[in-house]
Amino acid sequence: GAVVSQHPSWVICKSGTSVKIECRSLDFQATTMFWYRQFPKQSLMLMATSNEGSKATYEQGVEKDKFLINHASLTLSTLTVTSAHPEDSSFYICSARSIADRYYEQYFGPGTRLTVT
């Protein structure tokens, strides 16, 4: 149980275009999903917290107009990188917390590798 999927697993796009990444909880409902960014050989940096039916909360320094987050249902959150630039190339990982809420754990997706050319 507690499986989180991401789609796509990798994507290459041209500079200036937008890319959407989906995060789904497959066998549980998630009130909260989190989006992280990870550069090679570096840590996971929390970008934003996504709550179903409300606006996402962004960490300091993360541009909310560039990284659009939508959490339309209890099983789906999307991250759209708008007007992508090469410096946006990174590994994007989502995680989800169960609605059961008695668990502290976050379940991570497999990540999406974005390359902007």
Add this chain to the structure above:
Amino acid sequence: GENVEQHPSTLSVQEGDSAVIKCTYSDSASNYFPWYKQELGKRPQLIIDIRSNVGEKKDQRIAVTLNKTAKHFSLHITETQPEDSAVYFCAASRRNTGNQFYFGTGTSLTVIP
């Protein structure tokens, strides 16, 4: 916000030896501390966690200790095996206010056969 520091950044041990990774955190309100193992290009996997009302937790070869007063916690792996080689991340979280995880900088562990 929370700031988590992790040491060492790289660690090499002989197979069978123990490995210890240490983390410190800044927010005294943090009350949940998970440890994750991440292999190259894969998702982080939870290996052990500890809550602030507990000082130590053990699961087979893995143990975690927490010192709330000093705001540090450590991961201990005994009888290391080559398959323990990976990057390990600690994290700190405040359970009651959003449960955001703030990760340490990671430790690349290499177990030499």
